[in-house]
Amino acid sequence: MSALQTVKFYQTGTFTVGNRLLAPEERSVQANMQRTNSLNSGHRACQGCGEALGARYAIDAAMNATNRQLIAANATGCLEVFSTPYPETSWQIPWIHSLFGNTAAVATGIAAAIKIKKQKGQGQDVRVVAQGGDGGTTDIGFGCLSGMFERNDDVLYICYDNGGYMNTGVQRSSATPSAARTATTMPLGPEPGNPFGQGKFVPAIAMAHEIPYVATATVADLRDLENKVTKAMGIRGARYIHILVPCPLGWGTASHDTIRMARLAKETGVFPVFEAEYGEVKSALAIRRPLPVEEYLRPQKRFAHLFGKTPAVATIARIQAQADKNIRRYGLLAKEVA
Amino acid sequence: MQKPFAITLNPGSSLANHTGSWRTARPVYLDRLPPCNNQCPAGEDIQGWLFHAESGNYEAAWRHLTRDNPFAAIMGRVCYHTCESACNRGKIDEAVGINSVERFLGDEAIKRGWKFAVPARESGKNVLIVGAGPSGMSAAYHLRKLGHAVTVMDAGPYMGGMMRFGIPKYRLPREVLDAEMQRIADMGVAVRLNSKVDNILEQMKSGSFDAAFLAVGAHIGKRAMIPSGDAAKIVDAISVLRSMEGEDKPMLGRRVVVYGGGNTAIDVARSVKRMGAEPIIVYRRTRDKAPAHDFEIEEALQEGVMVKWLSTIKQAGMGDDNRQITIEKMALDDKGFPQPTGEFETLEADSVVLALGQDVDLGLLNGVPGLEVTKDGVVKVGADLMTGHPGIFAGGDMVPAERNVTVAVGHGKKAARNIDAWLRGETYAPPPKHEVAQFEKLNPWYYADAPKTVRPMLDIIRRQSTFEEVQGGLDESNALFEARRCLSCGNCFECDNCYGVCPDNAVIKLGPGKRFQFNYDYCKGCGMCVAECPCGAIKMEAEEI
Numbered sequence: 001m002s003a004l005q006t007v008k009f010y011q012t013g014t015f016t017v018g019n020r021l022l023a024p025e026e027r028s029v030q031a032n033m034q035r036t037n038s039l040n041s042g043h044r045a046c047q048g049c050g051e052a053l054g055a056r057y058a059i060d061a062a063m064n065a066t067n068r069q070l071i072a073a074n075a076t077g078c079l080e081v082f083s084t085p086y087p088e089t090s091w092q093i094p095w096i097h098s099l100f101g102n103t104a105a106v107a108t109g110i111a112a113a114i115k116i117k118k119q120k121g122q123g124q125d126v127r128v129v130a131q132g133g134d135g136g137t138t139d140i141g142f143g144c145l146s147g148m149f150e151r152n153d154d155v156l157y158i159c160y161d162n163g164g165y166m167n168t169g170v171q172r173s174s175a176t177p178s179a180a181r182t183a184t185t186m187p188l189g190p191e192p193g194n195p196f197g198q199g200k201f202v203p204a205i206a207m208a209h210e211i212p213y214v215a216t217a218t219v220a221d222l223r224d225l226e227n228k229v230t231k232a233m234g235i236r237g238a239r240y241i242h243i244l245v246p247c248p249l250g251w252g253t254a255s256h257d258t259i260r261m262a263r264l265a266k267e268t269g270v271f272p273v274f275e276a277e278y279g280e281v282k283s284a285l286a287i288r289r290p291l292p293v294e295e296y297l298r299p300q301k302r303f304a305h306l307f308g309k310t311p312a313v314a315t316i317a318r319i320q321a322q323a324d325k326n327i328r329r330y331g332l333l334a335k336e337v338a
Numbered sequence: 339m340q341k342p343f344a345i346t347l348n349p350g351s352s353l354a355n356h357t358g359s360w361r362t363a364r365p366v367y368l369d370r371l372p373p374c375n376n377q378c379p380a381g382e383d384i385q386g387w388l389f390h391a392e393s394g395n396y397e398a399a400w401r402h403l404t405r406d407n408p409f410a411a412i413m414g415r416v417c418y419h420t421c422e423s424a425c426n427r428g429k430i431d432e433a434v435g436i437n438s439v440e441r442f443l444g445d446e447a448i449k450r451g452w453k454f455a456v457p458a459r460e461s462g463k464n465v466l467i468v469g470a471g472p473s474g475m476s477a478a479y480h481l482r483k484l485g486h487a488v489t490v491m492d493a494g495p496y497m498g499g500m501m502r503f504g505i506p507k508y509r510l511p512r513e514v515l516d517a518e519m520q521r522i523a524d525m526g527v528a529v530r531l532n533s534k535v536d537n538i539l540e541q542m543k544s545g546s547f548d549a550a551f552l553a554v555g556a557h558i559g560k561r562a563m564i565p566s567g568d569a570a571k572i573v574d575a576i577s578v579l580r581s582m583e584g585e586d587k588p589m590l591g592r593r594v595v596v597y598g599g600g601n602t603a604i605d606v607a608r609s610v611k612r613m614g615a616e617p618i619i620v621y622r623r624t625r626d627k628a629p630a631h632d633f634e635i636e637e638a639l640q641e642g643v644m645v646k647w648l649s650t651i652k653q654a655g656m657g658d659d660n661r662q663i664t665i666e667k668m669a670l671d672d673k674g675f676p677q678p679t680g681e682f683e684t685l686e687a688d689s690v691v692l693a694l695g696q697d698v699d700l701g702l703l704n705g706v707p708g709l710e711v712t713k714d715g716v717v718k719v720g721a722d723l724m725t726g727h728p729g730i731f732a733g734g735d736m737v738p739a740e741r742n743v744t745v746a747v748g749h750g751k752k753a754a755r756n757i758d759a760w761l762r763g764e765t766y767a768p769p770p771k772h773e774v775a776q777f778e779k780l781n782p783w784y785y786a787d788a789p790k791t792v793r794p795m796l797d798i799i800r801r802q803s804t805f806e807e808v809q810g811g812l813d814e815s816n817a818l819f820e821a822r823r824c825l826s827c828g829n830c831f832e833c834d835n836c837y838g839v840c841p842d843n844a845v846i847k848l849g850p851g852k853r854f855q856f857n858y859d860y861c862k863g864c865g866m867c868v869a870e871c872p873c874g875a876i877k878m879e880a881e882e883i
Contacts, residue, residue: 012785017833017835018832018834040353040843049864053840086347087347088354089352248864256866258841258864
């Protein structure tokens with residue numbers, strides 16, 4: 001995203017959604033008056049929902065990249081619940097609801113069917129996206145997902161990670177961050193909140209499958225997210241994009257702070273934004289204004305117990321150590337510009 | 339419709355579900371007043387003209403600028419650009435170089451020969467303006483634009499007033515001044531030079547003028563009581579600066595003592611330095627207390643002008659050759675006022691130039707009924723700039739206000755609007771001001787990093803020996819870069835952020851130049867558009883529940 005700015009200075013460059021100073025072909029999909037609005041108005045997501053936003057960003061970009069030849073399979077979860085209460089749908093694309101755990105397998109089946117139809121000379125090339133939340137991806141659907149990866153099925157799997165089972169009342173998932181309070185990890189006892197040393201980072205596991213493309217993104221960096229989806233749709237085989245989508249309900253943040261929280265997660269190093277090909281990290285979105293993790297933790301009620309009368313300095317230091325590790329591992333600090 | 343097992347309803351779109359009913363607060367678009375505009379004494383819409391400059395449309399930018407101030411090239415040189423001190427970008431890196439972009443636009447206008455339109459319709463009203471300085475010519479421009487017949491009378495041989503006789507060439511080249519003055523005359527303004535008005539009422543009667551705007555400036559140098567020998571050469575700063583314009587340069591000798599700490603003192607010192615003399619400024623207080631702008635003091639010091647701070651002149655014309663003056667050292671008391679110390683020093687001086695401020699020549703106002711003069715010797719005016727005599731307005735240095743070109747130009751515009759209303763038997767009511775767009779209303783994350791473009795400065799040696807312009811201009815690419823550093827505080831610049839960040843597609847994009855609209859049927863009132871608007875052009879308002 002910085003490549004455009006080094007050529008000439010465009011006021012807000014590519015930080016904003018649109019920019020009247022850029023050539024039309026350099027503008028984002030979301031800036032377009034004719035964007036698909038794949039996830040349309042009237043859905044029942046909470047005010048300021050990061051997942052609703054992330055899903056529209058991602059699927060609109062995928063629609064744009066495939067000339068609107070796209071089918072989506074959707075795991076059970078917030079996204080499915082708030083977008084399709086019987087008999088309504090917010091989706092303006094062909095969309096199928098799977099079980100909680102099998103959306104990767106359903107998408108594989110759709111891709112296989114399209115392949116056979118094409119071989120028979122029926123129908124045209126339609127691309128397949130599978131999507132789910134972190135519960136449906138990192139916990140319940142993980143077996144099907146790993147299978148889709150190892151078979152290198154021609155599917156882009158998108159995980160919208162809000163760090164828990166939010167629509168059933170904020171229970172812990174394997175993507176819940178350390179020390180976070182959920183309904184099942186209460187801030188009680190000597191180690192309050194979600195225990196350290198548990199959970200998993202599925203982008204790293206996806207990379208271990210050596211699939212063609214793995215990327216992470218957040219709703220705070222639209223151009224980066226769109227570039228990654230567009231790139232993924234230009235590749236055949238199994239692809240995985242993991243998008244951080246803050247949840248005002250589960251995180252205990254103000255509804256207007258959703259994008260700010262995603263930005264803070266990236267700027268503190270808590271959530272590394274990078275892309276990898278065939279198991280190797282190829283690039284990372286550099287931290288622009290480095291910040292301590294406290295800046296990210298403090299606005300969230302799920303971490304409020306860290307900032308009581310006696311701040312949990314040691315716990316905050318452990319979270320900082322996790323962020324520092326991300327910064328080292330993925331090379332998140334910007335290189336000095338000459 | 340044949341339905342599958344257990345299905346009783348037809349499928350439908352979620353558009354049937356008006357989520358706007360969830361809302362307790364609604365986002366509303368608004369325009370806030372950018373701090374630069376709020377600060378500008380000439381009332382320029384700075385953010386507005388920078389918007390056009392950003393897209394490289396310099397003529398549109400210049401036309402937008404000259405809606406309020408016809409002198410872009412002059413302003414780009416002599417304005418003290420307090421707008422830049424107010425600029426919100428100063429809190430991110432450095433203020434936008436507004437003044438340098440203004441100068442670029444002004445120079446571009448001269449280069450390309452852009453002209454002002456002649457008014458489409460004549461009002462039939464006749465207005466006399468006395469004084470062809472910044473205030474008078476600004477009023478002439480605005481009145482002419484409104485369709486009035488305008489006659490400008492000036493005692494001097496050229497247009498420009500203090501801009502010509504008070505501002506040295508190295509700050510304002512005369513071809514720039516001439517071009518911007520002539521452009522106003524070309525609108526059909528009658529300019530009568532070498533025509534001193536001795537009695538305003540008679541002049542108005544003989545010329546059958548419906549109203550008058552007085553802007554004669556302040557040209558009489560204040561004198562101070564300095565005991566001196568007969569042979570001492572003591573002159574005032576304004577006559578020195580005025581004589582710089584003619585063929586006969588002032589004969590001041592080699593050692594010139596300039597008495598005063600204002601901008602005029604600095605102008606004289608820097609001018610005589612360029613004539614090969616050695617100027618010494620004597621000022622009774624300290625540098626930080628001097629009324630001159632600090633950057634001017636700095637430039638003067640760089641050029642080798644000497645300054646004696648905390649000093650007053652006790653006596654001049656001493657010694658055998660009348661070339662000695664006595665100065666007394668001063669010390670500031672608790673209240674910051676200079677007090678004599680009884681410590682004396684002798685300086686050599688071929689001449690002493692008094693730069694102690696100027697008074698107004700009020701001769702033309704003798705016998706005008708209703709007109710009042712303050713104890714400072716300036717003319718009393720109301721908020722509408724009308725004097726106590728109906729139909730006679732006044733502005734610039736001859737009314738109580740800060741004395742600089744930009745303030746004077748602002749008076750010209752304000753007077754023109756009030757005169758126009760008065761001629762129609764109405765009262766001009768300025769539109770209500772928007773609230774100021776404070777830095778806290780912005781989301782600075784979105785602005786790309788870019789330090790201010792530094793204007794090229796002429797080599798120091800050339801500045802000391804010639805009257806060439808000290809500060810150079812920006813070239814086109816620099817000017818474009820500088821314009822694009824504008825944050826557009828409080829005014830939508832169509833970055834599409836609200837349209838993009840809404841999780842509910844409740845923002846309707848209306849297309850280039852048309853901005854956006856909220857779709858309150860679906861807006862849940864999360865406030866993300868407000869939080870992520872870079873320039874603070876949206877606010878939340880509580881819903882009536």
